[in-house]
Amino acid sequence: MGLLLGGLYLLLHVAVVATLPPLLFGCIVKTKALFAGRVGAPLLQPYYDILKLLRKGSVFSRTTTWVFRAGPVVGLATTLLAALVVPLAGRNAPLSFAGDLILFAYLFGLARFFTICAALDTGSAFEGMGAAREATFSCLAEPALFFGLFALVRLSGSLSLSSMLGAGLAQEWAGAGAPLVLVVVSLFIVLLAENCRIPVDDPNTHLELTMIHEVMVLDHGGPAFGMILYAATVKLFLLGAVIVRILCPVDTGNPLLDGAAFVVGLFALAVAIGVVESVMARLRLVQVPSLLVAACLLSAFGLTLLAG
Amino acid sequence: MTLVLLAILLVGSSGFAGLLVGRAWGAGERIAAALHCVGGACGLAALLAPASAFGDALVLPWSIPEGEFSVGLDGLSALFLAPLFLISSLGSIYGLAYWREADHPESGRRLRVFYGLLTAGLALLVVARNAWVFLLGWEFMAVSAFLLITSEDHEKTVREAGLLYVFCTHVGTLLLFALFALMRHASGTWAFVPLGGVATASPATAGVIFLLALGAFGMKAGAMPLHVWLPSAHACAPSHVSAVMSGVLIKMGVYGLARICSLFPSPPAWWGATIFAVGLLSGVLGVAFAIGQHDIKRLLAYHSIENIGIIFLGLGLGLVGRSLHRPELIALGLGGSLLHVWNHGLFKALLFFSAGSVMHSTGTRALDRLGGLAKGMPRTALCFLLGAVAICGLPPLNGFVSEFLLYLGFLRSVASAESGDGLWIGAAFSAPALALIGALALACFAKVYGAVFLGEPRTDAARRAHDPGALMTVPMGILAGACVLIGLAPALVTPALDGAIAAWSAVVPPAGAASVHAPPQVASLAPLGWLSAMAALLLALLAGGAAFLHARTRGAAAEPVLTWDCGYAAPSPTMQYTSSSFAQSLVDLFAWALRPRAHAPRLTAIFPPHSEFESHVPDTVLDHLLAPACRRLADAATWFRWVQQGNTNAYLFYILLTVLVLLLWR
Numbered sequence: 001m002g003l004l005l006g007g008l009y010l011l012l013h014v015a016v017v018a019t020l021p022p023l024l025f026g027c028i029v030k031t032k033a034l035f036a037g038r039v040g041a042p043l044l045q046p047y048y049d050i051l052k053l054l055r056k057g058s059v060f061s062r063t064t065t066w067v068f069r070a071g072p073v074v075g076l077a078t079t080l081l082a083a084l085v086v087p088l089a090g091r092n093a094p095l096s097f098a099g100d101l102i103l104f105a106y107l108f109g110l111a112r113f114f115t116i117c118a119a120l121d122t123g124s125a126f127e128g129m130g131a132a133r134e135a136t137f138s139c140l141a142e143p144a145l146f147f148g149l150f151a152l153v154r155l156s157g158s159l160s161l162s163s164m165l166g167a168g169l170a171q172e173w174a175g176a177g178a179p180l181v182l183v184v185v186s187l188f189i190v191l192l193a194e195n196c197r198i199p200v201d202d203p204n205t206h207l208e209l210t211m212i213h214e215v216m217v218l219d220h221g222g223p224a225f226g227m228i229l230y231a232a233t234v235k236l237f238l239l240g241a242v243i244v245r246i247l248c249p250v251d252t253g254n255p256l257l258d259g260a261a262f263v264v265g266l267f268a269l270a271v272a273i274g275v276v277e278s279v280m281a282r283l284r285l286v287q288v289p290s291l292l293v294a295a296c297l298l299s300a301f302g303l304t305l306l307a308g
Numbered sequence: 309m310t311l312v313l314l315a316i317l318l319v320g321s322s323g324f325a326g327l328l329v330g331r332a333w334g335a336g337e338r339i340a341a342a343l344h345c346v347g348g349a350c351g352l353a354a355l356l357a358p359a360s361a362f363g364d365a366l367v368l369p370w371s372i373p374e375g376e377f378s379v380g381l382d383g384l385s386a387l388f389l390a391p392l393f394l395i396s397s398l399g400s401i402y403g404l405a406y407w408r409e410a411d412h413p414e415s416g417r418r419l420r421v422f423y424g425l426l427t428a429g430l431a432l433l434v435v436a437r438n439a440w441v442f443l444l445g446w447e448f449m450a451v452s453a454f455l456l457i458t459s460e461d462h463e464k465t466v467r468e469a470g471l472l473y474v475f476c477t478h479v480g481t482l483l484l485f486a487l488f489a490l491m492r493h494a495s496g497t498w499a500f501v502p503l504g505g506v507a508t509a510s511p512a513t514a515g516v517i518f519l520l521a522l523g524a525f526g527m528k529a530g531a532m533p534l535h536v537w538l539p540s541a542h543a544c545a546p547s548h549v550s551a552v553m554s555g556v557l558i559k560m561g562v563y564g565l566a567r568i569c570s571l572f573p574s575p576p577a578w579w580g581a582t583i584f585a586v587g588l589l590s591g592v593l594g595v596a597f598a599i600g601q602h603d604i605k606r607l608l609a610y611h612s613i614e615n616i617g618i619i620f621l622g623l624g625l626g627l628v629g630r631s632l633h634r635p636e637l638i639a640l641g642l643g644g645s646l647l648h649v650w651n652h653g654l655f656k657a658l659l660f661f662s663a664g665s666v667m668h669s670t671g672t673r674a675l676d677r678l679g680g681l682a683k684g685m686p687r688t689a690l691c692f693l694l695g696a697v698a699i700c701g702l703p704p705l706n707g708f709v710s711e712f713l714l715y716l717g718f719l720r721s722v723a724s725a726e727s728g729d730g731l732w733i734g735a736a737f738s739a740p741a742l743a744l745i746g747a748l749a750l751a752c753f754a755k756v757y758g759a760v761f762l763g764e765p766r767t768d769a770a771r772r773a774h775d776p777g778a779l780m781t782v783p784m785g786i787l788a789g790a791c792v793l794i795g796l797a798p799a800l801v802t803p804a805l806d807g808a809i810a811a812w813s814a815v816v817p818p819a820g821a822a823s824v825h826a827p828p829q830v831a832s833l834a835p836l837g838w839l840s841a842m843a844a845l846l847l848a849l850l851a852g853g854a855a856f857l858h859a860r861t862r863g864a865a866a867e868p869v870l871t872w873d874c875g876y877a878a879p880s881p882t883m884q885y886t887s888s889s890f891a892q893s894l895v896d897l898f899a900w901a902l903r904p905r906a907h908a909p910r911l912t913a914i915f916p917p918h919s920e921f922e923s924h925v926p927d928t929v930l931d932h933l934l935a936p937a938c939r940r941l942a943d944a945a946t947w948f949r950w951v952q953q954g955n956t957n958a959y960l961f962y963i964l965l966t967v968l969v970l971l972l973w974r
Binding site: 123 | 764857869872
């Protein structure tokens with residue numbers, strides 16, 4: 001019986017992670033459209049885009065080698081593996097072991113390495129520029145993420161994501177509300193930076209010179225670009241799942257209610273991202289490091305508040 | 309033990325046979341490589357026995373006063389011997405093609421003799437069980453390394469690098485003399501015996517012993533700010549020598565520090581904290597300096613400083629664990645540190661071999677004069693890529709495993725309620741620092757791999773590059789295979805780690821003190837099985853993704869065309885992003901430490917004439933600290949110059965005088 005439930009839960013986890021993420025993108029786009037007074041694309045548009053891309057043909061530059069094709073593959077494979085260690089709605093993730101949060105962060109590192117290499121493989125000055133920016137900014141986002149995760153480790157006294165974000169989280173808010181707020185704000189900035197959202201990067205910009213992530217994948221097209229787009233939605237979903245779980249640690253004991261609260265939280269997060277994108281302009285590139293350093297300092301302060 | 313001594317003899321004498329045969333047919337070099345490999349195989353065979361079967365120390369009388377020839381093998385020595393024999397043997401094979409007698413008639417023989425002696429000296433110092441044998445091995449290592457670094461001594465930069473190295477290594481030796489004299493004073497013997505009891509070493513003496521060890525061994529290991537000799541020495545030596553130096557030689561500093569610390573059963577906590585702080589400084593600044601380099605071998609050298617920093621982090625954590633009686637921190641900290649000693653040896657040797665193969669084919673070390681080599685040198689490119697992923701600590705290769713052990717040590721310190729504030733806050737702030745080191749290393753290796761192997765060739769030499777022969781690619785392949793193997797099945801190496809940790813902790817506790825718990829096995833603390841499973845799962849997902857993309861693009865792919873480049877139809881190789889441009893924003897972020905120098909042209913007219921821009925990142929400690937200090941010292945010492953006549957007879961006279969004075973004094 002327990003085995004059956006476990007198997008069912010595993011299937012549910014995989015199904016949610018596999019199908020829900022593009023909807024968040026659609027939700028962000030819809031929010032921005034409503035802010036601008038437009039009807040906007042349908043909520044399901046990201047699904048149509050990905051499916052269309054997967055059916056298309058491809059053009060490869062003759063400068064490129066196999067590394068160029070490895071970029072999207074590594075990006076998608078690492079993201080999907082990371083999806084298996086992130087708990088959803090407070091339930092244990094399918095895979096969970098001591099130190100899985102390190103693997104979680106480093107898998108994104110592997111994806112970044114190959115995305116940057118794929119960009120440099122084209123020999124294009126624009127893609128090199130994007131790659132350099134991505135490499136620089138992630139150097140500052142990485143410590144912020146680790147400060148935040150280690151604050152959660154200290155709070156929960158456990159070594160894996162599943163138990164860190166498990167049932168005890170609601171009580172922590174009573175005792176350590178201030179540090180948790182700082183950590184959440186910092187993780188939200190990391191989420192915006194890692195997923196190329198405003199104010200770090202503008203996913204809709206038309207000038208390659210100001211892009212970061214989009215310019216790195218300029219030469220990818222067709223199925224390869226579809227994989228990149230899908231991996232990006234899953235990545236946003238995963239970091240969002242961590243933040244939502246900290247913000248609304250609902251544990252009613254009824255899995256359906258918990259799951260519903262979690263999904264509602266995710267859509268609220270997507271709306272929040274949409275609102276940030278609508279009311280802010282992209283920062284000048286030279287100011288982005290200050291924002292990320294601020295994120296580091298916020299979560300470092302959160303950690304320091306836990307001392308004593 | 310006898311097998312190890314036989315290995316040392318074989319390896320040490322490998323270069324001499326070549327002196328006796330003629331230069332024709334290259335017989336000498338083949339004999340040398342064969343002897344070296346046989347010796348290395350002997351040594352590795354000796355290490356395959358379980359740690360309990362290593363036997364007691366071997367003590368032979370010898371004619372040096374106060375001393376006996378005392379050597380022994382334990383888990384800690386074995387752990388350092390394994391990469392030594394493996395990498396130096398592979399290096400001797402690689403050298404057959406890289407430094408052929410026919411191409412280098414003036415230095416080939418010398419290189420082989422001292423390459424063998426260097427390996428023998430390194431092995432001897434690792435098995436030494438008293439100070440004299442240790443110093444013998446140490447000086448063999450120091451002098452042979454000097455003669456290897458200066459293989460191309462017709463070049464001024466090489467001579468300067470060699471002199472700087474010899475200066476630094478002898479400062480280290482001087483510190484070692486003081487260290488061993490103090491230990492002899494405390495323990496009454498030259499042998500390495502535990503210095504635990506109250507009677508043997510007062511806290512002040514013990515503290516001085518520790519600081520001397522940190523200075524001497526930190527200098528050898530290349531820890532910041534004692535690293536000044538390292539970048540130029542690694543850059544100037546032939547590539548297989550650089551591989552041995554970076555992969556093995558600098559680890560002797562780690563070995564020495566670990567060995568000396570192991571003699572103290574209950575060290576004060578500030579020892580571990582100091583090593584830890586040095587590790588943090590080396591790690592962050594080492595990789596920051598690496599990002600600013602334009603020379604591939606100099607860049608790799610700065611990464612050695614970074615990795616020594618990571619190794620020191622683990623050693624410091626282990627030592628703190630010993631001070632605070634936290635056996636699990638000893639196992640994770642020391643385990644991660646020692647595994648990183650292996651891993652760094654493997655992937656850094658791999659990277660130096662690959663860089664050497666690039667130099668061999670193109671004749672340049674300048675990153676911005678290469679490019680597009682992945683097409684002409686696919687095997688080298690693959691090896692370098694594996695080495696790069698491993699050195700960045702990314703899954704699923706070996707670098708990730710050792711960093712994972714360290715992170716696990718930090719996590720346990722942070723999560724445990726027993727940890728004092730100092731410990732958990734230190735650990736909680738080190739983890740983001742280690743993450744920063746990892747992210748910077750990633751940026752740096754993406755830059756190197758992109759500039760050297762990807763894109764379009766920037767010069768004709770790069771366009772004509774081709775893979776070297778099997779003599780060079782097979783050693784690279786073996787190292788790459790080892791990196792993959794440790795990454796996929798880390799459980800294979802835990803017996804060696806457990807043996808070394810047990811040897812490190814096996815000191816008799818002083819009477820009255822609480823007995824030190826034996827640290828638990830690494831495999832019982834770290835979910836290594838999970839790491840293997842995740843690595844396998846990742847490979848499966850990668851294979852699935854690759855198959856999917858292949859199936860989707862096979863029929864549908866159009867003819868290859870130009871890179872799109874935002875519609876520009878005539879891109880040229882010089883329009884690519886260079887490695888300097890790639891690194892610029894990171895160099896700017898660290899400008900407070902790196903002090904980059906740029907020579908920018910001043911544009912005056914509306915139509916400016918031909919002008920040039922140049923920027924480089926010099927070594928801040930050397931240029932801004934050490935060089936001015938040495939100049940001051942030299943100025944202050946001018947009045948003493950009359951003693952220095954440059955006349956051999958005068959020096960002999962001084963020595964005679966000193967000996968007489970010492971005899972009378974006694």
